[in-house]
Amino acid sequence: MSSSLTRRDWLRASGLLTAGLSAGMRIAKADAPMSVGQSVFVDEFAALGTPPETMPAMRARLLANENPLGIAQSAKDAIVKAMERGNRYAWSEFGQLKDLLAADELVTASNIMMSPGSSDILMAAADHYAKEGGTILTSVLTYDDLLRRAAGQGAKIKALPMTKDYKYDLPAIKAAITPDVKLIYIVNPNNPTGTIIPAAELEALCREVSSKVPVFIDEAYIDFYEPADRPKLGKVVADGNNVILARTFSKIHGFAGLRLGYAIAQPDTLKLLKPYTNGDSAVSITTLMAGIASYKDKEWQNHCRAENAKAREYTAKALAGMGYEVIPSSTNFMLFPIRMKTASFQQKMMADGIGIQTRELDGQPYCRVSVGTMDEMKMFIDSFKKVVG
Ligand SMILES: Cc1ncc(COP(=O)(O)O)c(C=O)c1O
Structure with a gap:
């Protein structure tokens, strides 16, 4: 957790x-973790x-x-400076961070929604995709916040066994897609196993199935992976696929208490999630400016x-x-x-x-x-x- x-x-x-x-949960018996x-x-x-x-x-x-x-010294300095502007609503500053993120992810700023930590994005997705019941497809032994929330909304959670090396079994996930599946939830790298799915396999799955069912990839720990080896799923979003990426500053940037995260998705998908979260406006100017400073501070992240x-x-x-x-x-x-x-x-x-x-x-x-x-x-x-x- x-x-x-x-x-x-x-x-x-x-x-x-x-x-x-458990009172409200409807979990498919054979697969219910x-x-x-x-x-x-x-x-x-x-x-x-x-x-x-x-x-x-x-x-x-x-x-x-x-x-x-x-947190980075650069982020601490940015917080002190931003306090002077604590009386003003953050406005163009969101654009600054989104432009930085968009350039690295090969998407546009319209594909990005900020949030106070990625939990908000997970909860919004659970609320939206489970609102009419249906099934959320995932794996056993994974991060369960979105799943619990979706189960609480009345969705069934179909959690498939992992591979022998504790990875998501992507062929099994693909084979388990039925018209009842409203969302595929994949955590990569996975919590709690720490394992990562090969980039090419994950990208292929996203490109193949997301026209049938949206794929939500929770990338909370992606920053611990060497930048050159990471899956580049932003490109998959830029190509028009219905993939939602959730990212957080809580981990390598150390913002667990400051709270900063974001979603990368199609603008239309972000519109669907928006009613369940305050999105950008839930982020304080101090956290936002600290986020910009920390994001630019590659030395700190490498350290x-x-x-x-x-x-x-x-x-x-x-x-x-x-x-x-x-x-x-x-x-x-x-x-x-x-x-x-x-x-x-x-x-x-x-x-x-x-x-x-x-x-x-x-x-x-x-x-x-x-x-x-x-x-x-x-x-x-x-x-x-x-x-x-
Ligand atoms: C896989 C995963 N996703 C999302 C989160 C939520 O993190 P936050 O809301 O701090 O961004 C966590 C937190 O530990 C996590 O492990």
């Missing part, structure tokens, strides 16, 4: 949200059963895929990407040395099977001040750990050794 301490998490932790959703346990989301705090203020101090917060390095890769490799190697096999990750988190029940593992780690998340797939428990600083990852490994004995 995106944030450790949101109201949703607390509702979920207390069982209220789950109860509310949430009802038949193919992939069970395990709440990060439910097991702890304690409000945040009574939790032990978290020495390493490795549960929300945040940027442990903070964050490199530090993340170093700490990720250290952790994967240390775990491999203890006999734990980490799924190769292209992101700022990693997933690996553990040999302990999720709740007791998470509780013990938290009791030692290390916040992580857990998942289950087909009865197998997994640890999902976000990549922190090198010091934090050393603390994680020390703690892990103690907890698993």
Whole structure:
């Protein structure tokens, strides 16, 4: 889940949200990840059963895929400068950022809608595409915010098994398209597995099926992938395909608290999503100006990407040395099977001040750990050794 301490998490932790959703959920039985346990989301705090203020101090917060390095100095400077204009509505400044993004994505500014984080775009898509029921096609073991919202609106969630290497099975998704499917939801790179779909395969799927059903690609973690190797799906949008890309500044730019994201799609599709979100006008001028500064600051992004890769490799190697096999990750988190029940593992780690998340797939428990600083990852490994004995 995106944030450790949101109201949703607390509702979920207390069982209220789950109860509310399951009442309204219509999940195809054979494919339902949430009802038949193919992939069970395990709440990060439910097991702890304690409000945040009574939790032990978290020495390493490795549960929300945040940027442990903070935000760029250039972004901080931009915030201070933009405060002077806090009395004015942002106007042409949106154009500045959209033009920057559009040039890189090979689209035009009319293909872009800003939002306070990409969650708003996910929620708007869920509200729009699930409003008449139907089916949302996706994979097990993926990010479930859009899916839960769509299920709450009455849509069926058809979550297909992954490939053996924990990737979305694109041929299976293609084969599962029926007239009832309203949206395909793909997270790439995927959360929580950290895996990425080869660019050419994803592009081919988008070009082939999006005339029948819109394809929503959640690219929250795309910035951790080396720029030259990324899928260039903006071009697919520019060519007129009904593909929606969701992007966020929460990850490599470190804006999880500042809140900035955007959608890239056909202008007509953005119009359909608009009634469910305040779009551009929900973004403050301070965040917007910080976003422009951070986006231009390639040195900062390269630094964050490199530090993340170093700490990720250290952790994967240390775990491999203890006999734990980490799924190769292209992101700022990693997933690996553990040999302990999720709740007791998470509780013990938290009791030692290390916040992580857990998942289950087909009865197998997994640890999902976000990549922190090198010091934090050393603390994680020390703690892990103690907890698993
Ligand atoms: C796959 C994925 N999509 C979207 C989001 C939402 O991020 P935000 O609303 O901060 O942009 C997250 C957050 O962790 C995520 O993991």
